[in-house]
Amino acid sequence: MATLQTIKQRFGIVGQSPLLHRALSTAERVASTDLSVLITGESGVGKEVFSKIIHSLSHRKHNNFIAINCGAIPEGTINSELFGHEKGAFTGATTDRKGYFETYDGGTVFLDEIGEMPLDTQAYLLRVLESGEYIRVGSSKVQRTDVRIIAATNVDLKERIQKGKFREDLYYRLNTVAITVPPLRERKEDIFMLFRKFTVDVAEKYHITPVRLDDRAKLLLENYNWPGNIRELKNLAEKVSILSEEREISAEQLLDIFPTIKDRHLPALTKNGKEDQGLQEREILYKLLFDMKSDLNDLKSLIYELIRDNDLQVPDNNTLKTLTGPVLERDLPSRSNESRSNYPGYTYDHEEDEEYEEERTEEDLRPMIIREEGRDQDEYGSVEIIDENLSLEYHEKNLIEKALKKHNGRRKDAAEDLGISERTLYRKIKQYNLQ
Ligand SMILES: Nc1ncnc2c1ncn2[C@@H]1O[C@H](COP(=O)(O)OP(=O)(O)O)[C@@H](O)[C@H]1O
Ligand SMILES: [Mg+2]
Incomplete structure (x- = not known):
């Protein structure tokens, strides 16, 4: 059995969120069976990727896989596309034609946007699922197929059932195994990791340096609600990589390239004037917070550098609190508070600095405090230190x-x-x- 890690590597899946892991492990467990699977999730969350994973891990992997978007095929032709037709079955049917269930016999058929499937097609599909039987349009000959059905939907099928647009029996038949792929806003911890993956991918493709985001830009990414989910994030990462001349992206630059990222991370807009005012106020507050955070980080970097450059002894964290206020404590080299206070005479040295830097690049999600390698010295230029003893x-x-x-x-x-x-x-x- 493949481990989640190997599956992720093989299919380029990025993410650590428990919800993603749960969905992946269901996919992995169900792959080796012939059970039909219903994948639910908003647009762009990775439903199609999941269907491919299931196919590739199944015994059908050497046979074909096809993804069909039921919402994109006109009602009049979907039966013929899926089940094929006989010559003369309808105007324009000049030859016999095989349908997907015939062509992909032995393989996997992914039916995307299943909620959009017309009711008569649903009835024919149910027959395939129950007995493997179908009939070409215009024929009376029953044919057999052995396809595995994976269906996906971004709408609530129960609602469609209530409206009489979806067959309940088909729903239960498809839903033998249900996989829910979570929206991006419910796996915030994955957002930045995905962004990094996509920027590195683009950079490799175009032989450019991957872009990096500063803290405030990262905050914007994390607080946006991503209605288009991973697809939207991928699009943004590519856009920023290509369009920005800078490689270090600030919140302002990000907003320039992708203005909606600001509007939509706030609660839904309404036409009501009062609400608008509330929103404006909130935006100002957000901005203030951003700015404060940025100033605080500059300050912290400065203090940190002083400690480092002078090779100072950093006493236990209580003393440090007195000297610099509680904010610094959190941002000391990556030792837990506990372990630091267990080493009262703990001296901070450069080796550990490197260790911290490395840890940061691996996690990347942690707000960046320590000044980055190669970041412009001028950033701290406004702080003038002349004669004062700063030891x-x-x-x-x-x-x-x-x-x-x-x-x-x-x-x-x-x-x-x-x-x-x-x-x-x-x-x-x-x-x-x-x-
Ligand atoms: N966990 C993931 N890690 C990396 N890329 C992903 C992940 N999930 C989805 N993608 C990418 O996001 C895009 C949208 O995925 P897709 O499967 O088409 O979504 P859906 O079918 O739900 O609309 C694709 O480019 C896909 O490769
Ligand atoms: Mg899709």
Whole structure:
């Protein structure tokens, strides 16, 4: 049995979301049987990809596969397309013609948009499913076929049944195995991974450097609701890769190329004036948040660089909190808070820096905090540091001295004021030779 990982690799499937994994493992389990499968999911989620996976993992893999879009074939010709016709069956039927069920005998027939299938065709399909029998249009001879049916729909078939547009018996027959492919907005964790895959694919194809998104652009991607799902994301990734002159894409550039990404990640628009105003306010708030996040990241990068460039000792995280505020803590080199506080004298070094960088590129989903290799130095140009002593050690020592003085040497109170443990303070006193 193929593992999910090998299936994903083989079919170029990207994603880690549990919902995707569940759908894939159902596909894998049902593949070796002849059961019909009904794949449900919005447009662009990967239903057709799933049908191909099932076919390729089945014993029919050496026979043919065909995908038929029931919504795209005119009502008048669909029976003839599927079941074939006899010469003279209708005006224009000048020769006999084989239908797909005959041509693809032994293989797999994927019936996309099954909800659009006309009622009479549904009846003929049900017969194929129940007995493998069908009749060419204009003939009376019963023929047999051995096709596996995989159907897909992006509409609620139960609703179609209620409206009298879909046969209930066919529904139950098709739905022997149901696979639901989740929409992209329900697997947000996959969005950026997919984006990266598509940009790398385009870059390889056109021999260009893959584009990268900055934090705010990533936020836009993640908060958009993706009505066209993966197809839409793929389209965007290709568009951005080709149209943008830059390789580092900002939120503004992304909006330039794909303006809808902003509008539609907000709750549905209404014509109501009051709502519009609410939306505008919300947009302004979003923008403010974006800007704040960006400023915060610049600040964090700066502090981080100071620590790194001066090869400073980074004490336990409590001290760090005092020095830089709680935001920095989250963004320290990839050690969990726990493990960091277990190493009170933990020194941050460049090797670990590399380790962090690598981890980031692999995960890529984590907001990027540390300045990237090759990113323009000017980005931090607005921060001028001239004579001031910026050594953390120096300031830390100063702060500790002040705190001790303020509390008349009472370590417990000084430690509390500094936001560090007494034990850490004790260690610092020894380290800096304070008394
Ligand atoms: N998990 C996935 N990883 C990578 N590409 C995917 C994935 N799912 C779908 N795609 C791609 O997205 C596009 C739309 O998929 P498709 O199967 O045609 O969707 P649907 O049939 O649901 O409309 C295709 O180009 C397909 O290769
Ligand atoms: Mg499709």
